[in-house]
Amino acid sequence: MDERRLASFVVLAQELNFTRAARRLHMTQSTLSAAMKALEAELGVELFARSTRSVNLTEAGWAFLPRARDAIEAIDAARAAVEPGGELRGQLVVGMLQGLTMVDLPALAGDFHRRHPQVRLHLETSRRGTAGLVEDIRHGRIDVAFAGTSIEDARLRVVPLRSYTLHLVVPPEHPLADRDAVTMRDIAEETFIDMPPGFGQRAVVDEAFARHAQTRTVLVEVTDLTTIPAYVAQGLGVAVLPAELATSAATPLTAIPIADEAPTWTLGIVLSAVRPPPRAVHAFLDQVQHHIRPDRAF
Known part of the structure; x- marks a missing residue:
């Protein structure tokens, strides 16, 4: 089976768009389309459901994706075993959260590229936040992701970077600002700024309210956690x-402990x-700690 076709399949499965995938692969759309048809003919199944408006993986395509990634990694490992120096090759797809600055991602990516120039590094975000990134990990669409969540899933491994205890954040003039602590019941009637459903921060807060049989109103939803304080201000x-x-935050805000939940x-x-994990993942993880910014909150 042609390694180039496998690599093209993986990129198209990530992008689900022939134009973007062809651009990443530095080939024409017609060449990419021909490669996918040849791969489907070789396997005897359709991997993509194509229409004039969209491209989606079929059931067979979903099943084939993690196997294709494994095959590419196996070929890379076999090549490294006999090549002088065992240079890393292949592709590494890293998922990111919007607004994350605690890790200097540009410097990390640059350092990784200089150390492993034969690895195609691709950085991407998910419009569904942590939920989307975690789903992409489970299905083999991405290799590793920075995510904010409390994951309890035997199919996933989490390397912790920093843990956060959540507080109620209010402007200094808010009626609750002078309190030493609040309860979930105290704050249930407030209007909230939060992230959309599916994001790790939102899931944790929603679950906390549910445990206390409380509901709340979210007025503004933003996908960048670091912008929420500005709306509160x-x-x-x-x-x-x-x-x-x-x-x-640029404008001073008051953080109040949540006594019955934390x-x-x-x-x-x-x-x-x-x-x-592919060898490139191990190499990437080895570099992360060198690019942590302890002075950044998130």
């Missing part, structure tokens, strides 16, 4: 956030615990 609502974000979540690196 404008008096649009309160938020449940890491206290570090309140103290680092919800927490962990920023970490997520990868599959089911599939052996």
Whole structure:
């Protein structure tokens, strides 16, 4: 089976768009289309459901994706075993969270590229936040992801980077600002600023309210956690956030402990615990700690 076709299949499965995939692969759309038809003919199944408006993986395509990635990694490992120096090759796909600055991602990517120039490094975000990144890990669409969540899934491995205890964050003039602590019942009637459903921060807070049989109103939803304090400062609502974000905000905010809950979540690196990670993942993880910014809240 042609390694180039396998690599093209994996990229198209990630992009689900012939134009973007062809651009990443430095080939024409017609060449990519021909390669996929040849691969499907070789396998005797359709891997993609194509229409004039969309491209999606078929059931066979979903099943084939992790196997294709494994095959590419096996070829890379076999090549490295006989090549002088055993240089890493192949592709590494890293999922990211919007607004993450605690890890200097540009410097990390640059360092990794200089050390392993034959590895095609691809960085991407998910419009569904942590939920989307975790799903991509499970299905083999990405290799590793920075995600903020409290994952309890035997199929996933989490390398913790920093844990956060959440506080109620309010403007200094808010009626609750002078309290030493609040309860979930105290704050249930407030209007909130939060992330959309599916994001790790939102999931933790929603679960905390549910455990206390409380509901709440979310007025503003943003996909960048670090922008929430600015909305709170404008008096649009309160938020449940890491206290570090309140103290680092441009406008001073008050962080109040939540006495009966103290919800927490962990920023970490997520990868599959089911599939052996490619060698490039190990090399990437080795570099992460060198690019942590301890002075950044998130």
